[in-house]
Amino acid sequence: MKLQKSTLLALYSVLEFAARPDEHIPASEIAEKYGESAHHLAKVLSELVRAHIVESVRGVGGGYRFVGNARRLTLLNVIVLFEDLTQQLPPPPAPASGTHEALARVLGEIDQITLATLGAVTIATLLKDIADGREALARAERAAG
Amino acid sequence: MADEGRAEPPTMTTDTSSPRPRARKAAAPAAPAPELRIRTVKAGDLPAVVALDATVTGLHKAAYWQRVFRRYGINGQGQRHFLVAVLDERVCGFAIGEVRDWEFGAPPCGWLFAIDVVPSARQQGVGGRLLAELAQRFRREGVHTLRTMTASDNSLIQSFFRSQGMRAGHLLPLEMDIEAEAPPPAAAGRPRR
Numbered sequence: 001m002k003l004q005k006s007t008l009l010a011l012y013s014v015l016e017f018a019a020r021p022d023e024h025i026p027a028s029e030i031a032e033k034y035g036e037s038a039h040h041l042a043k044v045l046s047e048l049v050r051a052h053i054v055e056s057v058r059g060v061g062g063g064y065r066f067v068g069n070a071r072r073l074t075l076l077n078v079i080v081l082f083e084d085l086t087q088q089l090p091p092p093p094a095p096a097s098g099t100h101e102a103l104a105r106v107l108g109e110i111d112q113i114t115l116a117t118l119g120a121v122t123i124a125t126l127l128k129d130i131a132d133g134r135e136a137l138a139r140a141e142r143a144a145g
Numbered sequence: 146m147a148d149e150g151r152a153e154p155p156t157m158t159t160d161t162s163s164p165r166p167r168a169r170k171a172a173a174p175a176a177p178a179p180e181l182r183i184r185t186v187k188a189g190d191l192p193a194v195v196a197l198d199a200t201v202t203g204l205h206k207a208a209y210w211q212r213v214f215r216r217y218g219i220n221g222q223g224q225r226h227f228l229v230a231v232l233d234e235r236v237c238g239f240a241i242g243e244v245r246d247w248e249f250g251a252p253p254c255g256w257l258f259a260i261d262v263v264p265s266a267r268q269q270g271v272g273g274r275l276l277a278e279l280a281q282r283f284r285r286e287g288v289h290t291l292r293t294m295t296a297s298d299n300s301l302i303q304s305f306f307r308s309q310g311m312r313a314g315h316l317l318p319l320e321m322d323i324e325a326e327a328p329p330p331a332a333a334g335r336p337r338r
Binding site for chain 2: 071074112113116117119120121122124125128
């Protein structure tokens with residue numbers, strides 16, 4: 001599955017905000033970290049604000065803050081804000097022969113597995129995975145001296 | 146395994162039935178939190194297990210649970226495990242699993258068939274403790290993989306399993322509708338002489 005740049009940026013942003021839920025994080029920090037333009041990021045963040053996943057606070061010390069429920073918010077909840085996951089095959093090029101329908105069934109199976117996976121991974125689970133990965137890396141580095 | 150393959154979400158709601166403490170009353174010393182224990186099922190636990198299952202599924206299946214108890218409770222241990230979670234002397238959850246050898250061409254591994262937690266005890270780590278104890282017992286049996294299966298549209302139970310560290314494995318379930326009789330296989334051409 002190939003996600004659009006905006007979708008990936010939204011996922012990165014949500015994970016950054018959710019990892020530090022008590023802080024207002026400036027958009028410039030996220031833009032710099034992921035090498036994105038502030039303009040592009042602003043569009044992504046405004047969508048996340050509309051979805052009540054983050055809130056924005058203006059002024060000195062302002063920024064964005066995670067206001068979602070990390071234990072309930074899934075990757076799919078974020079992705080569907082930016083992607084149309086209900087893509088259908090174009091109409092069959094020839095009169096119905098069963099070929100188009102058979103192909104659509106296979107692609108449908110793939111979609112079903114993808115949606116089930118994205119709908120089951122919460123932001124909290126992913127944050128834990130990230131923390132575990134960092135811990136494992138630190139252990140390996142310590143072991144290597 | 147099919148009729149035992151249900152796994153209910155241990156994390157769904159929190160109990161809101163507790164009355165609020167009255168204002169302006171001297172705070173009583175905090176009672177120690179009841180200890181959660183995970184142990185092997187006993188015959189006396191069965192009514193609570195049947196009731197818990199009925200709460201979630203809406204079906205009272207006493208005879209089914211007697212069979213499960215005979216297989217995994219009385220004749221359990223070793224490779225079969227029927228665990229209950231006990232909080233304040235009451236059964237608040239259960240998990241059932243078994244080590245299966247060389248099924249689907251896979252080396253011996255532990256299968257979790259069912260896990261359930263009383264709605265009022267959810268989001269307190271009961272499901273995680275049941276799963277951890279089952280994994281520990283499987284480890285003692287020498288297996289290193291824990292597997293289960295869920296409905297693909299049950300994102301809540303999948304989220305629970307993923308939060309516990311489970312991931313997609315290398316087995317992929319497949320199924321077909323066998324209600325209608327299949328037509329006879331087509332002739333494979335003329336036999337060779």
